[in-house]
Structure formats: C-alpha cells, structure tokens
Amino acid sequence: MLLIGSLIVVLGVLISVHEFGHFIVAKAVGIQVLRFSLGFGRPLFQWRRGETEYWISWIPLGGYVKMAGLEEEGMVGELEGGKATVPIDPARAFDQKPLWARMAVILAGVTMNLFLAFVIFTGLVAIAGAPRPAVTPVDSVQAMRLPPGAEALATVHRGDLITHINGDSLKTWDQFAEKVIEGPERLQFTVAGRPEPIVVHVARDTATRDKLVRAIVQLYPARIGPVNLGQPAQKAGLRGGDVVVRIGSDTIVSWADMVRRIRESPGRPLVMTVLRGDSLRRITITPEPTDSGGQHFGMIGAYANPPLVRIPVGFGAALSLGVRLTGAQIVAVVDAVKRLVTGQASARELGGPIAIAQMSEQAARLGYDWFLQFLAFFSVSLAVLNLLPIPVLDGGHAMFLIAEAIRRKPLSPQVRLRLTQVGMLVVLAIMVVALSNDVLRIFR
Secondary structure, eight states, rough: HHHHHHHHHHHHHHHHHHHHHHHHHHHHOOEEEEEEEEEEEEEEEEEEEEEEEEEEEEEEEEEEEETTTSSSHHHHHHHSSSSOSHHHHHHOGGGGGHHHHHHHHHHHHHHHHHHHHHHHHHHHHHHHOOEEEEEEEEEEEOGOOOOOOOGGGGOTTTTEEEEEEETOOSHHHHHHHHHHSSOOOOEEEEEETTTOOOOOOOOOOOHHHHHHHHHEEEEOOBBEEEEOEEETTHHTTTTTTTTEEEEEEEEOOOOOHHHHHHHHHEEEEEEEEEEETTEEEEEEEEOOEETTTEEEEOOOOOOOOOOEEEEEOOOHHHHHHHHHHHHHHHHHHHHHHHHHTTTTTTTGGGOOOOHHHHHHHHHHHHOHHHHHHHHHHHHHHHHHHHHHOOOTTTHHHHHHHHHHHHSSSSHHHHHHHHHHHHHHHHHHHHHHHHHHHHHHHHHH
C-alpha cells in the first residue's frame, strides 16, 4: 500500500502543479480553457465548472490542459480524451493570442515545477533547519594518510569523541572540517574523557588540511539509505532504514565495518542480519564485482543514512539555500540527460512508472524530509524533461513558437500535426524502453 500511496502522492502533486501552471496562465491571458485533466484517456471522474471540464482520467502518466485552438491534434487529441463538449469561442483561441502570451502559457508548467522544488527546499530549511552531518565518535584514524605534524592524532581510538578544536565546540562534522581546514598552524583537539588535548602542528594549505580531515573516519551505524534499483541491495530486499548489525558471524558496529566486508567480498554471498523496526531479519546479498582505479572490489548499491542535525537559519539564508539546491538539481538532471543523449550513459538506466513507484516508496520509508526532497528532485526532473525539444512536450511547443517568431508566421497546421505525431512516437518509444527496463530489473 505504501508503494501505491506514495506514487499517487508524487504523481498527483507534480502533475497537478504542472498543469495548474498552464491552466492559470492561460486563463490570465484570456485563452479559453476547455478541459483540465489529470491523466490521459477517458475520464474516471468528471465535472464541469463554467466553461471548463475537469477530468481525472484512467491513464495516470501525465495530464493536460486542452485549450481552444489546440483541441484537435490527431492521435494526441484522442489520447487527451477527444473533443470537449464546451462551445468554442474562436476569438479566445490559443493561436489568436500574441506570441509572448502563448510562450508564457507553454512555459508556465515547468516554471511551476521549478517553483515547487524551490518552495520545498526553502520550506524544509526555514522550518526544520539546514541538515548537517552530526559529530559522532571516531571509527578509525588512517595513520598512513595523516600529513606531517599530525602524527599525534594516531592515538585517537575507535569510540573517542572529539568535542572541541582550539576551544570551539563542535556540533556538526562540517564544523570539524571547517575548523581544521581554516584553523591556525597549531590545532588543539579536545577528546572526551582525556585530561589533556592532542596538539598538532600542520602546514596551512588546503590540500594538507584536507588530507587530515579525510584521515579521520566517522563512526555511525550501518543504517541503509536509498538503494539503487536493480542493484544487489535492492534485489535482495534491503530497505532504507534497515540497520546491518552482523555479516556472517562478525558483528557490524559501523558503516565503515560494513563497507569493508562488502568491498572484500566481490561475487561471494554474504548473510546479513539486519534490524528492521523491532525485528531481526537475515538477508543474503552477493556484492557485484567492480573494477575501478586498478582495484577489484564488491558493491551492493546502497547509500549511507548517517545521523544529521538541523541547524536553525534565518529566512534569508533559507531562501538562498533553496535557490542553490534547486539550481544544483537542475544541473544534475541536465547532466544526466546530456550523458544519455551523448551515449555516455546507457538507455538501460531509464526508469518508468514502476521505478518511480519504487523510488517514491523508498523515500517515504526514510521519512518526511527524504520524501519531500525526492518530490522536489522529481519536480525538477519533470521540468527539465518537459523542456526537451520534442513535439507534444512543452519544449516542442516552445520550438514551434520560436520558429514562428523567426519566420514571422506560424507553422502550417499540417506541418505541426506531422511533427506532433513524430514527437508522440518518440515519447511512446521512450516510455516503452523505460517500462521494459522496469520489468527487466524485477526479473533480472
């Protein structure tokens, strides 16, 4: 039920927001809106208010706003449930409006999706605070990586907690890194339970200080975060929130313990005992053999779920962070699309509705903040993908308008219809590939 419920929430919210953008701007510039539909095909539920039909349709893979002048587009028109029953006012048709007004309507959907992501990121930070990795005890100190002058830190043992640097208390691991990297040559580490601090003298250059930070490994539970679809962790049934407490006969105290065992066992089955809620479960996972950087090791496709603290910030800082996070997500999605188009990434990485449902369920299991961040990420993804220059998508309609601006006259209805049909075939082909990948991940 969580899988279906989380998928309905994600698709319902994102599609509603996207189509509402088109709807509200079309109304604002005086275009007659014949139908507002969540989903494609024939309606499951329908009602009419004023001149607009409102539908909830049976194919929940998108939505549309049917406007006067765009109500007959061949197979697209059929996919959108056919003609509306509302009488059409030719003077308020889409094509009768100025170019700027039509472009505003076309871009309103993606704008609303980006705005939703910004609101989610900003709201989370403003209300709950900015998430930062918590200061935890030390798991280990990699003595070989310590820079010259920092050798005394090798006396820090597993379970020791560094509470202060140069007298300043630490609440987050970011503060630890910042104080080490930006601190003076003489660094004084206060360790809980020790009568005397550890004093080191390290050259003040970023590369050297960064080596010091990386040499100190945090200790936190082997709590699972998101898992990659189709990878060993997901196929074996490992879930976000599970805590690995044993592998074979070995007790697992920290995330580093778990990673170490997985990396040294490529292709060999591992029996993991995990704590899920209040019960223990045994899960057998075979790490996938991986070669990278001249090394051969195992991976299971699971991310860490380390302890976080929320640091209160002002509203101005929350707005700034919201902009930065939204921008970072845009860059990440654009880069992913670029890698796919240029062949740097495989089409097998595409995911369809089943993958969306699985990722939504994962995020929901991890908690409200994970789920809201996933909603924001997927909203950005929807915006970017809708801007691809494929007819039937918003980007394709925008290209029609750009061509009209250059030619100083619109494309003929016949050309637009043919391009729209080609675009529909392209989108359907992508959906078939994505859905095929979903099915193959289940049975592979």
